[in-house]
Amino acid sequence: MxxxxxxxxxxxxxxxxxxxxxxxxxxxxxxxxxxxxxxxxxxxxxxxxxxxxxxxxxxxxxxxxxxxxxxxxxxxxxxxxxxxxxxxxxxxxxxxxxxxxxxxxxxQGDPRHALKSVIDRFAAKGLRPVVATELEFYLIDDTGDDLQPPPSPRSGKRRLGGEVLSMRALDMFDDFFTELYDACEAMDIPAETAISEAGMGQYEINLVHSDDAMKAADDAWLFKLLIHGLARKHGFAASFMAKPYAEHTGTGMHTHFSVLDTDGNNIFDNGGEDGTPALRHAIAGCIAAMPASMLILAPHGNSYERFTPGAHAPTGIAWAYENRTSAIRVPAGAHQARRIEHRVAGGDINPYLMLAAVLGAALVGLEDKMDAPAPITGSAYDADLPQLPTTWDGAIAAFEASELMHRILPRELIRNYLMTKKQEAQYYEELTEVERIDLYLDTV
Structure with a gap:
């Protein structure tokens, strides 16, 4: 150093x-x-x-x-x-x-140590997770009474609607994104593809997969710090708040992961589209832990406004092949890259706790050889499925009652996290809607 x-x-x-x-x-x-x-x-x-x-x-x-x-x-x-x-x-x-x-x-109350413990348990079995993250965020002008997209430095105009995969929406902020990529290179953050998303002023940047899950978590944490700071340098805000606009899509953070053995082979790859039994065991673990994990995947009061049917955020607990309505998706593509995409987390998460919860749940599924339910087809929103907790209080209760979480996270961290979320939920109820937005806009 x-x-x-x-x-x-x-x-x-x-x-x-x-x-x-x-x-x-x-x-x-x-x-x-x-x-x-x-x-x-x-x-x-x-x-x-x-x-x-x-x-x-x-x-x-x-x-x-x-x-x-x-x-x-x-x-x-x-x-x-x-x-x-x-x-x-x-x-x-x-x-x-x-x-x-x-x-x-x-x-044991440090979230980075919690992730290290999960990674060490994989290593003890000769396994190594490979992780990639997709980070959605909004660019926001918060100088007035109401939130709105910032004006483009090129045209002076505001983008008042969603423009999915629009090159024009990216080019409106060319200086910002160019400086962002330069900063990511300087900070060794592997930022790859940027796209415009469905919400007004909403974007997504993918961080390249890494066979060092801790570095992937570090990258996500540092990226969030960077983009908050860089946006303010450019005169607007960047926010990972789950739902800054009631009428627009929420902000997610999808995580892709596979698992390598000691020879570097993907244990989810069977040479075909279906994947191995290990793939299904890992999926089963993620499904089993999903209700209790919700407090980590959706950690704030505003987080629960994102989970509405048909709004591109999962509400039912299910998995599927190549289906973005399900909570867990197995993407198509080359069989060597067979992987799990966990689609529940919001952009407002702590990356260390989120990866500890997701990878820890998959590891429990592998350890216990859990059986996954059959994959669904069609829209998950139309299916009769067990539902994720839909309220902050419900997520707190599920986390507190879970025995499975004690196999994933240290007991001391579970206690501390519960006390934190109970206190936050109590005081959150006293806030006006304006105060709630102001609380989360820059912090998460």
Whole structure:
């Protein structure tokens, strides 16, 4: 890490930051000349900071606060190392961190450690997940009383309707997307295809698949930080809020994954379209965990406004081949790339928790050789299917009652996450609609 600082002498400021349970970056800023201490000594921060609510407030009655004296944990750099922050005016770098106890034990309330635990369990079986993510977001002008798309810098006009896969909609913000791709390259984020989506001012960028699931999660977390910051640099907002406009489609984050064995073979590939029994076991695990996982896949009050029949977000629990109405889709294409697409999560998720929940559920399905139901055909919205939780309270109850989640996530994290979401749900009820939008627009 010291060599990176020497190779980038113009960097003046460092942010050492960790992802909390909501995926918010929390940490410290320091002059670059002091940053060398981070590689050896790390940085100290209260463990309770990883368990604050979406407002950044302590969780009432949390055992991490007064009951234990609000003790420090030790933040240490992740393997990612320094990444530039191209959205800031002054040359700066971010050092992603994760939290440990004094004795070097991973802090079980850290979402990145939760994903690491799942990845390690795959590795113990000689398996390695390959992961790709598709991130939808809105570009929004929030300077007035009502949200609206920002005017194009080229024409001065606003795009007031959805234009699916429109080149014109992309070219309206050519400078922004060009700078975004340059920034992704500088930050080693594998941003590939960009498209315009169905909502007004809505876009999607795919991040290329990686056989390092932790890097895929890091990439998604850093991408969200980048696009929030870069949009503000250009004079508007970028939001991953699940449903910023009541009348327009919501924002999702679809995840594709396959699993490789020790020889690099895809365990879902049988040389044909159907896939292997392992494919169905993994699908069965995802289906079994889906109701309890909903609190992670849809973590906020606004998240549940996205799940309406016929709105391109799944409402029933089912899987299918090449069918975008189902919660789990097995895409067509080359058999060597046979994979699962998990389509439930919103763009407002914490990428570490989301991948821990999805991959952990698939692993349970593989371990138990679970049987998947028959794939559906036709529209999932017209089928008689078990339904996903449709309210925040319902998702909290399903998460709390689940025994399966204890096979996927650490007990301490489950406790902390439940306390966080219960507190947020309580205070969310007191907010006006304007306050709810303002809460989530920039944070998630």
């Amino acid at each position: 010291d060599s990176w600082l020497r190779d980038n002498p113009t960097v003046r400021n460092i942010r050492a930051a960790v992802a909390d349970l909501n995926g918010q970056a929390r940490g410290k800023r320091m002059p670059a000349r002091f940053a060398h201490k981070l590689s050896t000594d790390g940085s100290r921060m209260p463990m309770s900071v990883l368990n604050v609510d979406i407002w950044g407030e302590d969780i009432e009655d949390s055992p991490l606060v007064f009951a234990t004296g609000d003790r420090d944990g030790v933040l240490m750099p992740t393997e990612r190392g320094f990444v530039p922050m191209p959205w800031l005016a002054n040359p700066s770098a971010l050092l992603p961190m994760w939290m440990f106890l004094e004795d070097g034990t991973p802090f």
